Amino acid sequence: MKKLFLLSIAVLGFAFTSNAQDIANNAIGLRLGDSDGLGAEVSYQKALGDNNRLELDLGWRNSNSYDAVKLTGLYQWVFPLDGAFNWYVGAGGGLASFSGKKGLDGESETSLFAAGDIGIEYGFDIPLLLALDFRPELGFGDFSDDLDFDIAFSIRYQF
Template sequence: MKKLFVLAVALVGFTITSNAQQISDNAIGLRLGDSNGLGTEISYQRALGNDTRLEVDLGWRNGNDYNAFQLTGLHQWVYLLDGNFNWYVGAGGGIAAFDGKNDKKGTDETALFVAGDIGIEYAFDIPLLLSLDFRPTLGFGDFTDGLNFDIALGVRYQF
């Protein structure tokens, strides 16, 4: 009887440990970035496997001088660091649009960009995921021209 109990406890412990190393199926929340991006973005992550996922972020800014939005899609590979700590790296791209309001030229632009992503995250025992990432983007257009860098804190609900 003792052997069966010890075996059951070991099996449950192995199952819990195995699940803790996998990424959640879904996570939704905010990516709080700096102004080189568009600031705060709505962020959604969807697991594609045990260690890969898709992240889609939508950011917009509505100002006195311009309106802008940016839609980013990234494929990320997630690697275990220790316990609930992971690090990840990703690549992708997106589309951005800019509408200048007060300039005489009436600058309107839609442009494409490519993006990379590297970061660290911690998955709490409650359904909370915190991350810190660095995202360089290379834009092709007047508004998004050149290399930009974005550093952001992610706060997401996992389900």
């Protein structure tokens, strides 16, 4: 019985260590989203462990109606799927600043928001990472006081 227990522990330990994936220490690139997320964002990821990381995104928009800048921070957990495919889930929030133009009488506002994140990524043998994610954001402010859904495609250089 003791040998069977030790063998079971060894097999489980091997299974958990063999499922560990390699995520890059750093990745930088672009996150190209829809209009609910302000469009294009500069994106940076920093590994915090074997299967978790911090993602920081800086987005901006200069439109006919308003100018906006948004900083997002997310803590993500990364899980292997198959080969170089991973999926991830995360939570975080950020700060946004809006400045109105036509029809908004030049009003400005800074607001906070909470965000979630779920996505899938593929890391190539070269230092290229492609990802597709879905990010719901709940805004707290007069300009952005609702639930927005942002879907984005990301391309990043890993180093």
